[in-house]
Amino acid sequence: MPERSPRKDAARNRAAVLAAADTLFTRCEHPEDVTMADIAAASGVGKGTLFRAFGDRTGLIRALYEARLEPVRTSVEEGPPPLGPATGRLQRVLALLDAVLCFKLDNRHLALALEQTGTDSPYRTEHYERWHALLRDLLDRIPGLTGTDSTDFTAHALLAATRADLVAYLAGEKGLTRGEIRARLAEFAARTLGADTPPGPADEG
Numbered sequence: 001m002p003e004r005s006p007r008k009d010a011a012r013n014r015a016a017v018l019a020a021a022d023t024l025f026t027r028c029e030h031p032e033d034v035t036m037a038d039i040a041a042a043s044g045v046g047k048g049t050l051f052r053a054f055g056d057r058t059g060l061i062r063a064l065y066e067a068r069l070e071p072v073r074t075s076v077e078e079g080p081p082p083l084g085p086a087t088g089r090l091q092r093v094l095a096l097l098d099a100v101l102c103f104k105l106d107n108r109h110l111a112l113a114l115e116q117t118g119t120d121s122p123y124r125t126e127h128y129e130r131w132h133a134l135l136r137d138l139l140d141r142i143p144g145l146t147g148t149d150s151t152d153f154t155a156h157a158l159l160a161a162t163r164a165d166l167v168a169y170l171a172g173e174k175g176l177t178r179g180e181i182r183a184r185l186a187e188f189a190a191r192t193l194g195a196d197t198p199p200g201p202a203d204e205g
Contacts, residue, residue, distance in 0.1 A: 014053060016045060017054075021061070023042065032113075065110045065127070072103055097158055104163075104167045105171065136154075136155040139155060
């Protein structure tokens with residue numbers, strides 16, 4: 001029987017680690033409770049292999065987050081309206097914010113873990129910089145929203161409304177439904193941009 005190649009072993013180990021980490025973060029009450037030792041034990045991979053593959057806990061969380069985010073990124077870069085490039089600028093801004101919010105709602109355990117990794121600022125992550133740059137560029141091309149400094153700050157302010165800690169607070173302690181949070185974000189964004197308030201999404205519970 002031929003020996004399994006190192007590359008296949010590495011791919012298998014990576015998949016096992018990401019799956020185990022996802023499960024642990026989903027089930028935990030506080031993201032900081034999940035350690036690298038927990039993930040190693042749950043995945044059946046040695047801690048040394050874990051650190052060699054991901055560098056540290058933050059690197060592992062970021063890798064899992066980016067893997068979950070890939071479908072959204074593809075929809076933004078190549079997909080049809082309302083997220084894709086063929087969409088009107090204002091509509092695309094609103095759709096992008098809604099997509100980021102829905103991702104945070106669906107993956108709040110990972111988003112919270114990433115935002116709570118100590119010195120690793122959520123504002124310095126690759127995905128945040130990408131969303132901010134896209135929003136800023138779209139805002140720059142909307143009539144009435146000119147000026148690099150203004151649109152740069154507006155993009156930050158709009159994305160701040162999708163922070164995982166705020167999303168978790170609204171959905172948890174405040175008990176807002178997914179549909180209510182989406183509708184309120186859409187209303188806030190439209191008002192900020194001086195646009196007509198779009199119809200709110202259906203309440204999904």
